Amino acid sequence: MKSKNPKPMKSILSVIVLFFLSLGLNADNGHQLWLRSKSNIPVQVVSKRSSAILTIARQELQHAWQGEANQTVVLGLTREKQIKGDGFRLSAEGVHANTERGILYGVYELLRRQQTGQAIRDELVNPSWENRLLNHWDNLDGTVERGYAGHSIFWRAGNDSLTVTPEDLKLWEAYARANASIGINGSVLNNVNASPKVLSAAYLNRVKAIADVLRPYGIKTYLSINFASPMVIGRLSTADPLNAEVVDWWKNKTKEIYTLIPDFGGFLVKANSEGQPGPQDFGRNHVDGANLLADALNPYGGLVMWRAFVYNPSDEDRAKQAYNEFMPFDGQFRDNVIIQVKNGPIDFQPREPFSPLFGAMKQTPVMAELQVTQEYLGHSIHLVFLAPMWEEFLHSDTWQEGEGSTVARATDGSLFKQKHTAIAGVANIGLDDNWCGHDFAQANWYAYGRQAWDSSLSSEQIADEWLKLTFSRSLFVEGDQKVVLPMEWDLNFLKPVKQMMLNSHEAAVDYMMPLGLHHIFAAHHHYGPGPWWAPKGMRKDWTPPYYHQADSEGIGFDRTASGSGAVSQYHEPLQSQLSSPETCPEALLLWFHHVSWDYKMKNGRTLWNELCYRYDQGVQQVRQFQKVWDQAERYVDRDRFGRVQQRLRDQSLNAMEWKDACLLYFQQYSQRPIPYDLERPVNNLDDLIEKDQRTIRAYE
């Protein structure tokens, strides 16, 4: 393959024109995701071997090739030490890799570079983590926990719920292709709050059907299991992990699975957490439970991903509990166990510090669980591009092995010898035509895959790629679609829309919970504000006042030595930095400190005033996004334009509710005016509380 860069304009234009001819004009349901490119420029694909994976690689090249006509591209298996796992080498010849999967990823990378105008040069490309998973919180009845894009693509309710239809197969393949194109190589098909039924023979047959579709795209299938399965499915009297019958049951069940799915990935386990059964119910501990499953899986190379999302209604700061519970077990787990830890110590908040469990255990591998679905970030209504949040997280320095011990390096095997490395993202995928509910939520699926592949990628680069792949360089005038020059498109669409994406997470933090505030959401649905919610008798670690701690003196959760002491779970010098309000990043100030309303911020404002400005800034930002999007109207088909426009309006209104709710609620404590140069609240606190109660009731 000859690398030519930049491509001659004429060639690009002709490709684009061809591409448009294949598209319905001015209407787009978003189903094509970032896989829109299609061309009929011929290409010669050379491969000595043939297999399902290589066939797909070849088809993809032929489907979307944008290089010179009739160029030769070699797809070759090799044995190169520098290539790790799914990695590959791009060269003038084509793609070489140690595995077929590596070749497929190389092909997608090659096509992506063609489509986004990136240089294609001789290059070795290795993934950051060995296992890059999507976790689907899909229930067997077809609902999706924290899903905002329709029902499950894997499960459904009804009499024929287990029948595999042609539509199922088509959808699963489209899903697999999208994942493969961004390097995702594992899917956990069911909710971590798992029904034991998934391990029954009937359901395993459907799992096998799904696995068969995912396999040629290099994707392993995993299941979330219910720790009490031996009792519920196996009719045993116990699920005690040290009980011989239980051990046997898991061995047999695992064998049954591998008979159906030889490359089955393993189990994801939520145990002794939020009411789920676990080894503690039988007087055992996490090690006993995880090792039980690890031993069953070990003969087949399967993995256990054991979640550390545990906390009890004790007096101990919830942010400390996972660390306290897991640290004593460091080194006691089998080497096919990975502890799966949410990015922050509480629960997928708009901004959290990284969980101290990253960079804590040295002998037991830890993996990050990110949440692609926007449970706490506006569901599928708000436009919030999550890559910057994950970038911030992955590049956070744990100081575990001195400076530079980032979360990424502490989990990807760079710092510690780990047999396995992994990363997981809770999927935002459902049956909606556009998969994710919000057309821009597709960018979070995309970004998760890209960052899981390469943790050094910048959010800017990911947004740039996604926009170029997802929106066509065209102009829509009264139903007619016209090609525009890339420069015009870059200036009028790409640049402002990309900037909107890059600003969107910080905007959401500002209008929801700036300066380290967290978990002041409306109960249950976690969409709107609910800083006031604290029904009598409710366990306090489920109520916002537990987290914001507002009183007449000030606001924030004291996690220093004078408070819960959670800072002690971080390494020095980070611990000292976080311990003092002067050195603690202001973005996390109220996470770690209870400070007075008159506390002076670095910009000279009081804390109260700064809080007001931040909330207002969040609202103003969303309004700015609306302007950006409306100005992009000419460059977007009517359907997608309209969908996003409508959601931005909802987001704008909701941002105002957030601002008003939080400022008016906290003002009851601060007793200080909202600075008069700021736009005033337009919602009354009582009305917001009443509305909140209505939405909560509707949810209950």
Add this chain to the structure above:
Amino acid sequence: MKSKNPKPMKSILSVIVLFFLSLGLNADNGHQLWLRSKSNIPVQVVSKRSSAILTIARQELQHAWQGEANQTVVLGLTREKQIKGDGFRLSAEGVHANTERGILYGVYELLRRQQTGQAIRDELVNPSWENRLLNHWDNLDGTVERGYAGHSIFWRAGNDSLTVTPEDLKLWEAYARANASIGINGSVLNNVNASPKVLSAAYLNRVKAIADVLRPYGIKTYLSINFASPMVIGRLSTADPLNAEVVDWWKNKTKEIYTLIPDFGGFLVKANSEGQPGPQDFGRNHVDGANLLADALNPYGGLVMWRAFVYNPSDEDRAKQAYNEFMPFDGQFRDNVIIQVKNGPIDFQPREPFSPLFGAMKQTPVMAELQVTQEYLGHSIHLVFLAPMWEEFLHSDTWQEGEGSTVARATDGSLFKQKHTAIAGVANIGLDDNWCGHDFAQANWYAYGRQAWDSSLSSEQIADEWLKLTFSRSLFVEGDQKVVLPMEWDLNFLKPVKQMMLNSHEAAVDYMMPLGLHHIFAAHHHYGPGPWWAPKGMRKDWTPPYYHQADSEGIGFDRTASGSGAVSQYHEPLQSQLSSPETCPEALLLWFHHVSWDYKMKNGRTLWNELCYRYDQGVQQVRQFQKVWDQAERYVDRDRFGRVQQRLRDQSLNAMEWKDACLLYFQQYSQRPIPYDLERPVNNLDDLIEKDQRTIRAYE
């Protein structure tokens, strides 16, 4: 009486301090209206006669005297030709008038000037109109049509609905006192959509009880009558005005009334309008009907106020119908009949041109009906000071007798010899503690009375008076009320809040229906926007599309010669001015013209863009009002501050809905973008329409 002006500061302050001691701190239900002043400075009131009215005049002076201690104030009856009707002469001695009522008004004027720091000099003060009425649209079951301040103060449902309680008497007296203090001398106690029952003996007894309370405050009592009363109450087979039995029935009924209420004011009649019965039901006309009643009332000096608010579902422009129907009758009415005409030709819209019936009839007197209750101006939620709207109306030039033939002069007897002159305002009063629902809606009651007394008063002067009378010059700091210097108060409270009031009507026009748009309200409740509302089969003059006439070319109702020709009902040169879009005031452009979306406005913008800017400007103005009010917090007791603050928030949200609804709806026709420097809509059109349908259903 010695006039001293300006008053020494010390004296003012001591009065203010005394005044505060009599007030509950930091809480105010608004019931005191503008009658808050109280002092214990002694005053010597000298009056040769004694009567109920003069006793009240004396008490008011003693209650609130703020002049020199022990000054002598003479209240004297005189016979001075220059004093007209209820007029009076202020002099160094005191107050002189031809009637006791005149003396009472003089006393209120004197006290008002003391309280507001206005000069008191020798001066003759005459009222603009002889009869200054409030029309109460109160139903006998206690509900109030278009009332937004609770139920009726006169009527209630239930078994004891006709029992006069001590609370009734107290409330009616407070009502009478408030009216007297601003010169209102007549009250129509029941809705123009009148129940015949009000003329039954039982109800007339209650009317008498009310009249007895109003009388010492100089207020005459009137009733709205149902034209079919002889049939319903009198069991006659007809209500034909030329039928002898009917004539007798009305004569007897009138006699019965005057036996109970010797100073009864007369009848207000809505006939053959919106389903009400009238002479046309019996093949007769308005003259027949009005003269029937006039003849019955004539022996007692009573008046008939016959409403011209008539229109039919014909093809004729609704704006033309009242003129067409009444002009042929000019001169045929008895001289105790006055034709009562709403200010605009449609129906109390945020802005209308004056009705062409003003300055049309030369031999039959016409009176204006203003709407104090904010049916089309945000109910008791929006802060809209109506004085500027009425000022604009009263000073509109009809050109009836050449330049300067303002509506005021065409109705107050200056242009035509009229036996009687009058003006009416539809009251905004109910059982709410603060009478009007919105604390600032009290200013509209106040302003109506003041303008009815003196049509030359500026809105600015009225707002100034009202604010000084209604809000105390004090500072509220953490529950403590402190006196502030008038200069500080003037600068920080009076000036900005007055400006807010003065801007508030234009703001409402901007966010509801700028540039002459009208009647695009939600059906029935007339609160929110409903430009889309046009159910199948609905008579079209009840639907907004009839009024806005938006299409792909442009928007507006063509009332020029090429359209409905309504302009022909106006005198020259006004007719020509209105006929051309170039000379028609832009504030009325779409009232008189259907103009293209690209029509160039005087500021160079296209009509569409100007529409966008106006709507946006309305929203921005309300936000500005919120800032003004929030900054006034220190100067207002907590209760009133909070009530107004909450309503301003509601108004702000509602203004955004108006803007979004109208721009998104009209954009469907204009197909032009909202200028990108403007804040984008935050509501989706579909959601607004659905919400509208919900509120309409709730009303139905």
